Amino acid sequence: MPHKHRSKSWATLKQAGNECFRTGQYGDATALYSQAIKELDKAGKKNTEDLSILYSNRAASYLKDGNCTECVKDCDTSLELAPFNMKSLLRRAAAYEALERYRQAYVDYKTALQIDCTVASAHDGTNRMTKALAEADGPSWREKLPPIPTVPLSVREKFAQRAADGAAQPNAAQPNAAPQQNGIKQTSKPAPSDKDVKKAQALKEEGNSLVKKGEHKKAIDKYSQSLKLNPNEATTYTNRALCHLSVKQYRDAVKDCAEALRMDSSNVKALYRRAQAHRELKDVKACVDDLNSLLSVEPKNVAALKLLQEVQKKK
Incomplete structure (x- = not known):
């Protein structure tokens, strides 16, 4: 690699850093990202x-x-520099977790899920925390948790839009991805408009x-x-599950609770209602599993303890 980094543009340095990252040369990648940051700072814009993105890649x-x-x-x-950058949130959460700063990690994982409720690593992290x-x-x-920031709707919409049109920035993990090929898969449903959210809320209240x-x-x-207009509202799923x-539509109740739990893996109502549905479907193991998950979140939940006792008696 030539020594004349000075003359290289920050974009070239970033590309070289991405290449090193991809081949596992993390020390070299760090050095190149550091130089790219200096060059970009020097550019004055x-x-x-x-x-x-450079800080996130480093x-x-x-x-x-x-x-x-x-x-x-x-x-x-x-x-x-860019609030609610998904990759930075997930990287910081992983670092906090490794440092055993579990409360901060939990907050970052939960914040990431507000931006895109389909991110598996954020669900898994939330469960571990x-x-x-x-x-x-x-x-x-x-x-004892620090406050969890509320992600503005505009941020969620921008993220969903980027995911949908494939215009997300390529990142260290996909160094050669051209913008039109993109770096983030379309996994989330586009965020509903404010108008749809209001209509959905009114229907939910009805x-x-x-x-x-x-x-x-x-x-x-x-x-x-309501869910057709706003499919990202966990409480509407748990309310419909209750109905x-x-x-006696137990399989539908199980499906609704699974949707709610996809958004919030420690949703107590969803775990309890799915356990009730599993009991009616005679699936004792699934019922007990859900109750145990619930009790790891709320160890003194009276209804869950009572139901657990009942199903274990019948074993």
Whole structure:
């Protein structure tokens, strides 16, 4: 590699860093990303998005090298430059987890899920952190968490749009991806518009009123209409699951709870209602598994303890 890095553009240095990252030369990648950051800073233009990506890529190299403290620092800088950058959130969460800073890791994993509820690594991370925190802090572990930021709808829409049109930035993991081929797979449904969210909320509330009157079949229709407009609302799924249980549509209840749990793996209502449905379907093992997951989140949940006792008696 020629020594005249000075004359190289930051984009060329970044590309060379991506190449080193891809071939497992993480130390070299870190050095190249550092030079790219210097060159971009020298250019004087406040190109915040490009700079954010460079810091995020360097964080990935630090993470691979086991330098978690530097990884966190770079992710902090990257997120200051471009708030809610998904890759920086996931890299920082992994670094926090390695440093046993489980509360911070939990917050980052949950924030990532607000941006895209289909990210498997964020679900798995949330599950691991939930278990670790319940063991460390006991039943009141949630009270000790730092606040989880609310991701603005505009950020979720931008992310979904990028995923849909394939215009996401290539990153260290996909160094040669051209923008049109893109780096992020379309896994999430596009975010609903504010108008649809409001309509969906109104339909959900109509469903809630029908449930109070005991009109579960009509409520199911309202919840279904609501979910067509906004499929990203976990409580609508758990509410519809309750109605499915009431009208003995147990398999549908299981499906609805699974959707809610895909968005929030520690959703207590979804775990409890799915356990109830599994009991009715005579699937004792699945019922017990769900109750045990629930009790790892809320060890003193009376309803879950009672149901667990009942199903274990029948074994």
